[in-house]
Amino acid sequence: GAGVSQSPSNKVTEKGKDVELRCDPISGHTALYWYRQSLGQGLEFLIYFQGNSAPDKSGLPSDRFSAERTGGSVSTLTIQRTQQEDSAVYLCASSFTSGGASKTQYFGPGTRLLVL
């Protein structure tokens, strides 16, 4: 497709379960970002991948959160032992590169996670 896609669009899980969220970036984009948006709040940076470089994980809130990007394209964000405070919209974005004007990030529609 033409834009960033994310799946699932909605996820309801029980406290303590693990969840995996998927992001398909725009074709040709080398940079990929994950953000979290809590209800009524702005976006909070989680992690970003740029090409083959080591990811910037500085925004991950705890070691229960991890992400990987296979083959420089699709990315999976994993939350282990989910807690109720993990409930939020998880947004993925991609950009052609992280430098210059082409670093503009384009966002997917997000995955709405609800932890009961």
Place this chain on the structure above:
Amino acid sequence: GQQLNQSPQSMFIQEGEDVSMNCTSSSIFNTWLWYKQDPGEGPVLLIALYKAGELTSNGRLTAQFGITRKDSFLNISASIPSDVGIYFCAGQGRGTSYGKLTFGQGTILTVHP
């Protein structure tokens, strides 16, 4: 860490009125961006600013990158009902923070026909 203060938090205006919102930061950014988010959607880029002092327009939208690199504003002229949504400013830094965006808290815009 870096923080952006966006104001106002919400606005209720009549169709046809002009709107202004702004963001200030305690840190310098290399890039300022303005996004709009509709319910159930991800943010959509409206305007990107790459140079201090830059003034850029996109239709009825005008945004400026502050000279100090610590602030930006967005103006919407002659508002219409489809302008309704949440507007976010975002800054992109340099060095170890290069690449990731820091977002403001958002401005909720309501336009009455």
